[in-house]
Amino acid sequence: MATKPITLAIEPRGKRIPALPKETSIYLQGSTSDLYDRLAKESRFSVHRLRITNKNDGKPIANDRKTSISSVGLEDGSAIQVKDLGMSTPFLPLRGPQIAWRTVFLIEYLGPILIHPLILYALRPYLYTFPLTTHTLTGGSASPPSTLQVLTCWTITLHFLKRELETLHVHRFSNATMPVLNIFKNSFHYWILAGLLIAYFSYSPSSLTASDGNTTLTALGLALYVMGEAGNAYTHLVLRSLRSPGGTERGVPRGIGFNWVTCPNYLFESVAWIGILVISRSWSTAVFVAVAVGQMGVWAKKKEGRYRRELGGKYQKKKYAMVPGVF
Incomplete structure (x- = not known):
């Protein structure tokens, strides 16, 4: 029956x-x-x-x-x-049109990838030669970029290229789409803060990044950057292994970093950005790092709560969400 x-x-x-x-x-x-x-x-x-x-x-x-x-x-x-899950506003009452998460991430991360090399290598002679003259409009005689400026450009560019590759080949999303209006909010964070703000002020001939800097400090920044990027990539591979293709199930993550905090992927990403900050010595990089780390902290606390609700006794509760001994 x-x-x-x-x-x-x-x-x-x-x-x-x-x-x-x-x-x-x-x-x-x-x-x-x-x-x-x-x-x-x-x-x-x-x-x-x-x-x-x-x-x-x-x-x-x-x-x-x-x-x-x-x-x-x-x-x-x-x-x-x-x-x-759709969004609507008094100015755009569209009943929540949706866009794929993967598409949103690819668009967001593209901004810094385009902006940093463009400003450093193509637009720098036009942006920083004053006063404005006919000579400026045809390409001024700005000094060549410093080693720190080149390192800043390529550490940031490679960071976001890594994110693009992970979006295409590593990440598995629990939700297929998000409201299309989110793309404007998220793109501001990456295109404006991580892209234009850092690039414009870091690549100026008058910025701290234009100096030769301290070799030991630069080496320390590069070491933090490499360690952070490698650790972040490792944790993303661990998280991928917990979810089947097309599935939305959650598993208990284990491995390097997962016994310290809820979200070692955010911890390692913060380490990488601190490395970039040490290299660039720029206040504009510091602004982005403060905003990004603060946002990741909020996400980490939410994820700890979600693990406790959804995984129950299988999940070993963490005292710290993102930074061991701190937060």
Whole structure:
């Protein structure tokens, strides 16, 4: 005899979804992906715009064909909450158009890759020759870039090239899309702060980066940079190994750094950027590092909470989210 389907009560979470039904029926043996497909069809939204949460325990329900309805704690009469992940504003009431996470990352990281070499090698003679004369407009006689300026340019460029490669070949995303408006906010962080701000002030002939600097300090900066980038790449490979292709499951990360803090990937990235700061000696780099490290700290605290909720006793709680002994 066929198993009888169960009935789930549905509540919107956040803004109202007009066509969302008040309940739906599904088999316990069905997958959570089936539930997402059903609600997407009934609400007439893209499946990627929906996030389903078990109201009883507050845990998000992954869109995963290998995860059954019964395994996430749902039974007949259970209530689920459905959130529209789209964005809308009074100025752009588009009901949340979506864009692939991978596409967003590729666009964000492209900014510094283009801006730094462009300013250092192509635009520098035009940007820093004063007063403005006819000679300036045809290419001034600015002094050649210093060793520190070249190192700053290439450490930053290589950092973001690494990120592009990881986006294409390493990272596996739990959500397929994000609201398209996010691309403007995220791109400001990378194109303006990591790109234009650092590049314009670091490559000026009057900046500290234009000096020869201290060789020992420069070597220290390069050592921190290499160590940070290598450690960050290692942790990303560990995190990739925990998730199957196309899957959204979470595993318990283990390995170098994961016994110290929740997010050693952020720790190692911070180390790499401190190395760049030591090399550049620029206040503009310091501004970006402060903003980036602060943001990663917020993400690390959220991830610690998510691990505790979703992994339960399998996860060894960490005292520090990102920096051992500090935070």
